[in-house]
Amino acid sequence: MPAESSEARPVAPVDKNIIASISRIDQKRLSRYRLDRLRAELRRRDFAASILSDPINIRYATGTRNQAIWSMHAPGRYAFVATDGPTILFEFESSKHVTANSPIVDEVRPCTPWLYFLSGPRTEEKAHHWAGEIDSLLRQFGGKNRRLAVDRCDPLGAAHLQYLGVQLFDVQEAAEQARMIKSTEELACMRVAMNVCDLAAGRMRAALEPGVSENQIWGLLHDTNIAHDGEWIECRLFASGPRTNPWFQESSNRKIQAGDMVGFDTDMVGPFGYLADISRSWLCPGAKATDRQRRLYDLATEQVLHNVSLLQPGLGFREFAEKSWPVPDEFIANRYVMMAHGCGFVDEYPSVPYTVDWNDWGFDGTFAQNMVVSVESFIGEVGGPDGVKLEQQVIIGPNGAEVMSQTPLCDAFTL
Incomplete structure (x- = not known):
């Protein structure tokens, strides 16, 4: 094979006006509006909380991004959004520093991934542990309301949550209705x-x-x-x-x-x-x-x-x-x-x-x-x-x- 040229490849110039426009966005106000919109839709449907695993929904609710494309096919990070309570972001231990400074996330915790890629034959164990964590949060911040809205929950995790008495609902309608009107x-x-x-x-x-x-x-x-x-x-x-x-x-x-x-x-x-x-x-x-x-x-x-x-x-x-x-x-x-x-x-x-x-x-x-x-x-x-x-x-x-x-x-x- 011929040797690759050592000549530097041209780099496309960056438009300084666009970069300046990016710096002027009030990200805290942006994130607060979106979280409030989502919570209003959750409240309208009498959901105690939501668990968001779709990186698009996580971004909307928390203002954070972290390995979005990877997590679209390998869900491991997720967010717990209480309708009346905190927003808790669950990240991989090795990368939780990436989103630690979000202005609207109340707490960042290590996640419990239970996809087969990471848990292999321990998938059942990890899903059981994950469901217990979610159930504990729901009891703490939802009281007697056991209605939990989710966007992506594989059968094993859903079964464990339902065994604990959690009622599962699709969050996507609430999320899409929240996202429809822009600030x-x-x-x-x-x-x-x-x-x-x-x-x-x-x-x-x-x-x-x-x-x-x-x-x-x-x-x-x-x-x-x-x-x-x-x-x-x-x-x-x-x-x-x-x-x-x-x-x-x-x-x-x-x-x-x-x-x-x-x-x-x-x-x-x-x-x-x-x-x-x-x-x-x-x-x-x-x-x-x-x-x-x-x-x-x-x-x-x-x-x-x-x-x-x-x-x-x-x-x-x-x-x-x-x-x-x-x-x-x-x-x-x-x-x-x-x-x-x-x-x-x-x-x-x-x-x-x-x-x-x-x-x-x-x-x-x-x-x-x-x-x-x-x-x-x-x-x-x-x-x-x-x-x-x-x-x-x-x-x-x-x-x-x-x-x-x-x-x-x-x-x-x-x-």
Whole structure:
């Protein structure tokens, strides 16, 4: 194998204005608002407490992050949030110093992990010990209320808790309802995340040329995000040419060709763990867009702009679906999975389907001020050579939707 070059690799510059914006966030006020929102939802459902193992919910309730991706598949750290009482964070002994200075966590204790990876044949023993710890806390801070809300509890742990007389409920409804309405600090965090996303999109657009691979362009989003204290990318949704239709192809080593349609969906978890979720489609330079590509782009743009214009406080989900842009019959089969969804730490409640899908999984509700929503479009006929993916993230204000991204929806290179 040839020796790797010793020449230093270029480092993407950091935007000082974004870094300054990050430093201005009042993290204590941010965390207090979220914890209060969660407790209000727990109280509304008469839950004595919650045990949170999903790192997204832990982040929301405690303001802490620690090995989030790892703990998504290997749950070991968790938080006990009393509805009326303390917030106790359980961390691995070797890393509890990482979150010891949270302004809203009352106590950090060593966790009792009982996943097989760490406990092997002692899993039963560890689950029994873990359940005893939780039961003791519930008795101390919940009194006679034995209603405990959980987001992730494997069968063995659930069985031990139920044996001790604990009533288990799903916390996710309470968590999603709490996360739905953003505070001033949360909106500031989401604007920062979008600024990082726009910066990355500009770098991706500038680097797009014939012969580069999808992964090379896609890597610029990751690079820019991490350099500005972002966290991860939820999916690998970057595709070019024939891989853009149908949608949901993951980024690959395919070399992009002149005149290829290139589409992506950022799903970017940025600074403070907040989501920047936009989609754009570009034409790779070196060839002019075809009439068909222009038509697809015009239709996708029309769909997004029309549906964004509908959003306002008090609008029902069903009403939104009924008033939404009518997708031409030839594109219905390959339509995007939903028309709109909430945004916060990640994709959140609600998800609004097309009317054709309403009977299968639709549900009603109401858009409210200070919700953040992404509006989706994919236009590509079955068997077509490519397709156009667009998505716009907006804040629902008192008079309608405020577009968050500065990355143009309509790309001049495509027209």
